[in-house]
Amino acid sequence: MRYLAFFLYMCLYFPALSQTPGKIIFSSQRSTGAINTSYTLTPQSNLFFTAYLDSPLIRYLQALAPDAGQQVLLQQGNYQFSLYVDKHLCYQSNLHPGAPSADAKLKDTVISKPLICHDKGSAMWSQYFWMRFLNNGGDSALTEGPHLLTMEIRPYFNDPAKGMTTGAVIARGELSMLVNRQPVIDTAQITLNTLKPYDGLPVSHDHFNRSTIKLLKGNIEAGVFQQITSIAVLRNGQLLIEEYFNGSGRDSMHDVRSVGKSFASAITGIALRDQYLKNTDQPLSDFYDLHHFNNYSADKARTSLKTLLTMSSGFDGDDNDDQSPGNEENMYPTDNWVKFALDLPFKPTQPPGQWHYFTAGVVVLGDILHQRVPGGLETYADQQLFRPLGIKHYAWQHTPQGVASTAGGIRMNTLDFAKFGLLYQQQGRWQGKQVIPASWVQQTFTRHKVIPGRQEEYYGYLFWNKTFRIHGKAYEAYYCSGNGGNYILVFRNAPLVVVITAEAYNLPYAHPQVNKILQQYLLPAVLP
Incomplete structure (x- = not known):
């Protein structure tokens, strides 16, 4: 009875489906107004689309599967988005039934969403679609210069017994764009941060390729690498590079997510030493x-x-x-x-x-x-790990029982994270004191497990392991890693500790862009 009432409602307010596709327009701002001038795609530009449909999605799904009930249609059907570059199909995606919402599928005849939006916060399904497009051919297709971008939307219904059925195009739009994603960086106009000593970390006067680091800094500031908040490099226990971005500074407390798991490993080693x-x-x-x-x-x-x-x-x-x-x-x-x-x-x-x-x-x-451990995890970690390192300002996240969460999320500043990495590089010693047993560092920095699906990557005791190849040489690192592109890297055959903090949480480019920073800029600049 409820389905019949809904069907009658749809027939009354939405007559027979039109054979003419609706229109998609694009905008560089959060609005439904079309772009009236040429659009330039840069690392910092935004791009929004608005699609005008003849009817809500449910009507198109009913046409594809007239015998299916509303709930089945919503669970097994959705929009199919296609992107063409210069009239060649580049990427096609059947959206997961979970997004947009069921209510939107029942009522909406206008879809207005961002494809690219540099505002901080959680990305929407439409932004993930654009990121998948880039990762599946879009990045290489959008070479520097003029291009025609075309978007098409179709309905699809996936019947487990009969397979996938796709409908005709229900909305279409084109955008002429000039791609300028490779900014010209004038390193003569870029100044590196003037270093100052930090508690336990003197300033290094060693040589490194300053032009390469300036080029990296310029690319971060131009938005080529997104949501990076800090980079610090220690060489021989001294501060070699320290740069901050996107409103961050030396005192900023960074949420490094699963980097915090490695702190649980350190505390375990100390508890074993103390026979708890x-x-x-x-x-x-x-x-x-x-x-x-x-x-x-x-x-x-x-x-x-x-x-x-x-x-x-x-x-x-x-x-x-x-x-x-x-x-x-x-x-x-x-x-x-x-x-x-x-x-x-x-x-x-x-x-x-x-x-x-x-x-x-x-x-x-x-x-x-x-x-x-005596006093509980938080007190013990403070007394046995953080105080010996001179780390005074930090904040744990907590479980529902109020216990410091070893799942991740501990916050502290960049240079205190660097101290933690240096402690491991120094075999657990800090300023003459053995904070973590050297034997525990060795056990931690052991390739206990092969990581499936990754080439020559391994896992220690809540530390990752991989080898970088720079200037024809292999450099092995054990590292802490966290959602968003957060890293503490401790190199085994080079006197380097590298910290990178970022806020690209849950975004597919977060870790690949940091790997590119390391491989193409940071490590070549500081390694012989």
């Missing part, structure tokens, strides 16, 4: 009665601290798999993250011992530390 933990083979059954949690198994009870440190436990959790029950996004809305983790099934889909990124496991490790 026995060894890395210690099982979960020493800390929890797992009979009190869901999905008990003897294998779960035998899970060792080492498998949590190397992200190789048998818990059914994988942050890189949206369908995984233990994905971290399923954990955050719960009121007890440790219980969430320990309730998970112990039925690994991966081969036993294979690496899989599992944030909830690091939360369990943090809870174990909080149980065992």
Whole structure:
């Protein structure tokens, strides 16, 4: 009855579908006005589109699958977006049914969204579409100079039994653009930051290629590399490069997300030194009665601290798999993250011992530390790690139980993050004191696990490992990494520590752009 009423409503207010596609117009501002002058695409320009449709999406889906109910149509159908460059199809995407919203699919006849928007905040589905376009041929197609960009929108319905059905074009638009994404950087007009000593970090007077670093700085300021907030380089324990961007400064506290996981590794090593933990083979059954949690198994009870440190436990959790029950996004809305983790099934889909990124496991490790060390995790970390390094200003995020979160998100300034990296490069020593056992640093900086799907990349104890090839030589680094493009890199065969902070959270370009910064600018400038 409800479906019949909706059908009658649609027929009354939206007559037969037109065979003429609606219009798409483009704008450089948040408006529905068309661009009246030539559009220039630069690293800092914005681009919005507005599509005018004959009817809401649901009507087009009904035409594709007249026997399907409304809910099925909304769950299995959506818009298909296509982008052409100079009349050649470059990228086509069937939008996930989750975006736009169901309400928009039922009512909206106008879609007005950003393709490129440099305002800070979470990106919209339309911006992710543009980023996927760039990553799948758009970047190479949009060479410097004039181009014609064409967008087409079609409806699609995916029937599991019959396959995909795509309708005719329901909106179309063109934009003549001049691509100017490679700004000319005049390094003579760029000044590098004048260095000053920082507590425990004297200024280096060593040589490096200043022109290359100026070129990097110019590209960041021109928007070629986006949402970078700071870069610092230590050589031989001294401050060689220190630059800030996008309103950041020396005192800015940076949210480096999963970089904080590596701090959990450091605190574990200190707790082992102080005998609050026995060894890395210690099982979960020493800390929890797992009979009190869901999905008990003897294998779960035998899970060792080492498998949590190397992200190789048998818990059914994988942050890189949206369908995984233990994905971290399923954990955050719960009121007890440790219980969430320990309730998970112990039925690994991966081969036993294979690496899989599992944030909830690091939360369990943090809870174990909080149980065992005197004063709790936060007090112990302050006394045994941060105070010896002279780190006074920092802020933890917390679990729902008020425990410092080892999932990530610890905030401090760039140079204090650099101190943490230097501590590891100095085998755990700081100003004559052994803060972390040297043996723990060696165990941490060991290739315990191969990272599937990555070429010659490995995992230590909550540190990543890869090798850079610069000037024909190999340079190995263990590093902390966090969402948004945040890094602390500690080089093994070069006296370098590199810190990069950024706020490109959840954006697909975040890590690739930092890799480009390292490979093409930063490391060539400071390595022989």
